[in-house]
Amino acid sequence: MNISRLSFDDMPPLAIPLRFHLTAPVFGLAAAALLLVEGPSAWLSRWTAGSLGATHLLTLGFMSMVMIGSLFQVIPVITGRSIPGTRQIAPVVHVALCAGVVALTWALIRPDAALFKAAIALLALAFVPFITALSWRVMSIRRGGVSVFTIRLAALALLGTVGLGVFLAVGRTWPEFELPFRSWTDIHVVWGLFGWMPLLVMGVSYQVIPMFHVAPEFDSRLARGVPLVVFLSLVALSHSRSAYLVVPIVTCLAIALITYAVMTLRILARRKRKRPDATVSFWRLSLGALVVGTLLLWSSMSTPLRAPILEQSQVPILLGVIMVFGVACSVIIGMLQKIVPFLVFLHLQRMTLSNLPAMRLVPKMNDVISDRDARWQFRLHATACVAVLLALIWPTLGRVAALALALDFGWLLRDLVAAAARYRRIRQAIEAVAS
């Protein structure tokens, strides 16, 4: 091997992850706007137009948007090699995902076969190249340990979620096929919310929690075993035709997810870095929500859930709210408080590598997003979590919850736009010093 030809690190330009990070909160705001317009009806059942639309704005427009953008960044960090064709693929994936989410949301609100067809085509254009390139990289790489192992399973789970989603959209577009719509919807939801999302969170946490919080490493057998059990449980659940098997399978899934949450909370408790840090609060909120959401899934599958304050039709919404908003959005918003300042710093630091005097222009991490702003972000997000739960009990509070969501995503958008503007300004200043 000629080691001089190895790229030392293979970092994509800042514009690649940042375009995903900056558009994601716009879709969060769109979800808030939709819930504001729809009012109380959106909270009554998962099949209402408002509920379906807001769910996909949050899961595809916010959650998957940030996750995909971050994968373009994190894969070269973990494996030393970029996702192949990053510079060509990322802009196409981004535009197709944005347009696809808009088309799908519109089609779910005002069912229209032509719009469904457009959504299928656009989302396929976003996901097929991305999943292919990501899988190629993570399947072919030997380095990266448990993180890469877990991200491989996450990539497969994303494929399962998107594949089932396309299948469902085809069923809506061509009703003459008479697809078993509702049962397949459940499997689609379970692959997304209990597969793709938590598996990616796990894979990333194995890397970032010990590193940024000076915490102990994860136990490698548990760190590998937990995602494997999650993945195999989902495979078994998708193929299970017998109601008797569902309970033991979901029990395995629940034990694995709760083991992960408890293990990670313990590792965070044993971190050496004790300075106040909003990201730690976001992690705790997310992991706590994961325990609650998993217990809810388990109890709703194993016994007919008795939740006297909720209508039976609202239980799946409650599960969705906890997993999407409590688990995924918490960890994503928390991570963005670190990732974006980190990337801004890193790219500017690289520019001043051979020009030490220019380093005084490089901002500190908390000049990009201040600790105070990050703490406010946590308060706004925790408030929004409480507000959406209250809106499930009293749907008349639906519009209040929508406003709380708007504040949460609005604050995030404000911070991210300010960070991008600061990057631009300082980059120009450094270029001016260099020339």
Added chain:
Amino acid sequence: MTTIAEFMTALHRKCDEGLAAAEEAVSSKDWDKARADWSDFAAEMALHFAQEETTLFPSFETATGITEGPTSVMRMEHEQMRHLLSELSKAVEARDESEFLGLSETLMVMIQQHNMKEEQMLYPMCDRALSDAGAIIAEIQAVTADGE
């Protein structure tokens, strides 16, 4: 037998813990402890840089003939970290908590991305290029903070 990668990675973890301790003391405004922890950590960092710059990097460069590659980037990043360390020392002297915590978060991030490149790329390259890891480790252990 211990590899160069394992030996050097353990030194990195020790430095991380030193920075975490100083940060905790500053967060709780225990300035006497903060000064002591800070000076321990700063000395640890200076020693680690000296070990790499005077022993490990030259051995790697001699063995491979690569002088403008990874080791040169690492040396430049050491300079940048020295700059941050001196800013942090001023913040400890001035007892400026917010300045210190802002700078230390930045230094932590800088250290982590730097360590990752060393631990995942450079150190394994050293283990492949340098046949006698034991001798190199002994040389590294003999280095003192002033680089002698």
